[in-house]
Amino acid sequence: xxxxxxxxxxxxxxxxxxxxxxxxxxxxxxxxxxxxxxxxxxxxxxxxxxxxxxxxxxxxxxxxxxxxxxxxxxxxxxxxxxxxxxxxxxxxxxxxxxxxxxxxxxxxxxxxxxxxxxxxxxxxxxxxxxxxxxxxxxxxxxxxxxxxxxxxxxxxxxxxxxxxxxxxxxxxxxxxxxxxxxxxxxxxxxxxxxxxxxxxxxxxxxxxxxxx
Numbered sequence: 001x002x003x004x005x006x007x008x009x010x011x012x013x014x015x016x017x018x019x020x021x022x023x024x025x026x027x028x029x030x031x032x033x034x035x036x037x038x039x040x041x042x043x044x045x046x047x048x049x050x051x052x053x054x055x056x057x058x059x060x061x062x063x064x065x066x067x068x069x070x071x072x073x074x075x076x077x078x079x080x081x082x083x084x085x086x087x088x089x090x091x092x093x094x095x096x097x098x099x100x101x102x103x104x105x106x107x108x109x110x111x112x113x114x115x116x117x118x119x120x121x122x123x124x125x126x127x128x129x130x131x132x133x134x135x136x137x138x139x140x141x142x143x144x145x146x147x148x149x150x151x152x153x154x155x156x157x158x159x160x161x162x163x164x165x166x167x168x169x170x171x172x173x174x175x176x177x178x179x180x181x182x183x184x185x186x187x188x189x190x191x192x193x194x195x196x197x198x199x200x201x202x203x204x205x206x207x208x209x210x211x212x
Contacts, residue, residue, distance in 0.1 A: 002074070002075055002103050002105075002128070002147050002149060002162075002163070002164045003035075003036065003074060003075075003104075004033055004034065004035060004103065004104040004208065005034045005098075005100045005102065005103035005104065005128075006031065006032050006033065006034060006100060006101050006102050006103065006104075006117075006119075007030070007031040007034055007040075007041070007099065007100060007101060008030050008031075008032070008101045009099065009101055009124070009125050010028055011025050011028060011041070011052065013124075013125065014041060014043070014052055014099045014125065015052065017099070017124075017125050017127075017169070018043045018050055018052070018097065018099070018127070018172065019050055020043050020050035020051055020052050021049070021050065021051050021052070022051070022052045023051055023052060023053045023054075024054075025041060025052060025053075025054055026039075026054070032204070032207050033207050033208055034057070034100075035057075036057050036058050036072055036074045037056060037057060037058050037072070038056075038057055039054040039055065039056060039057075040054065040055060040056075040057045040098060040145065041053070041054060041098070041099055042054070042055045042096045042097070042098055042130065042132060042143075042145050043096060043097040043098075043099065043127070043172075043176070044096050044132070044176070045176035045177060045178055048178055050176070052099075053143065054143075055132055055143040055144055055145040056142055056143065056144045056145070057074060057144075057145055057146075057147075058072050058073060058074050058144055058145075058146070059073040059074070059076070059086065059087070059090075059131070059132070059133065059144050059145060059146035060073075060133070060135035060142060060144040061073070061085070061086040061133075061135075062133070062135065064135065066137065067135070067137070067142060067144075073086060073146050074146060074147065075146060075147050075148070075149045076091075076131060076146045076147070076148050076149070077148075077149055077150075077162075078148050078149065078150040078165055078187040079150075081131075081148065081187075087131060087146070089133075090131040090132065090133050091131050093177075094131055094132050094133055095129070095130070095131055095175055095176060095177060095183065096130045096131065096132050096145060096176070097127040097128065097129065097130060097167060097172065097175065097176065098127070098128040098129075098130045098145065098147060099125050099126075099127060099128075100125065100126055100127075100128055101119060101120075101124070101125060101126070102117055102118055102119030102120070102126070103118050103128075103164060104116065104117060104118070104200070104208065105118060105156065105159050105160040105163075105197075106160075107158075107159045107160065114199060114200070115199075115200040115204065115205055115208050116159050116197050116198065116199055116200060117197070117198050117199075117200050117204060118156065118159075118163075118195050118196070118197045119195065119196060120194065120195060120196075121193060121194060121195060121196045126166050126195075127166060127167045127168075127169075127172065128147050128148075128164040128165065128166060128167075129147070129148040129164070129165035129166070129167050129175060129186065129187070130145050130146060130147050130148060131145070131146055131148065132144060132145040132146075147164050148164065148165045148187065149162045149163060149164055149165065150162065150163065150164075150165050150187055150188060150189055151163075151189060152189060153189035153190055153191070153192050153195075154192045155192050155193075155194075155195055155196070155197060156195065156197060159197055163189060163190070165186070165187055165188070165189075165190075166190040166194065167186055171186055174186065
């Protein structure tokens with residue numbers, strides 16, 4: 001799964017990489033520990049025009065009576081995504097990208113897990129595949145998003161069995177629906193050399209806190 005990630009690049013850098021117009025994203029700031037239910041930047045395409053918007057990380061299915069009426073859906077497994085009632089419509093019509101500079105996974109037995117930092121080998125931003133929807137509640141509309149995961153590649157497998165699906169720049173248009181159908185083959189592990197994993201240093205462990 002992917003339960004925490006990091007954002008250290010600016011909104012301007014995101015806009016350049018994704019060729020997107022940033023919306024009302026609020027103040028800049030390094031976010032070394034992005035956590036579920038926080039507002040996160042998401043890249044969308046509306047009629048071929050890309051934008052960056054903030055959404056709640058934690059997908060809210062249409063039948064939830066409130067955002068907390070059921071399990072917190074921060075991830076969607078690629079293998080069953082087209083069959084799950086919560087995701088089967090969104091995977092066809094509401095795909096998106098989540099910019100990140102890396103993510104975290106924990107290794108070891110419960111109560112003594114060690115965090116690892118996974119980041120791109122060449123630095124910069126990665127694009128995690130996601131899907132989103134708007135949930136309409138009594139107090140208004142909440143846009144929410146989930147990160148799609150797949151089996152881990154050889155680099156990550158010793159640490160965790162799953163990883164986020166990464167969409168490379170040449171495939172952004174296909175994933176966002178700008179080049180028509182045919183995005184399903186993109187739901188695969190990243191190339192082994194794309195990422196590196198290092199055990200978190202004491203400072204990072206303090207930022208992440210205890211996760212048993």
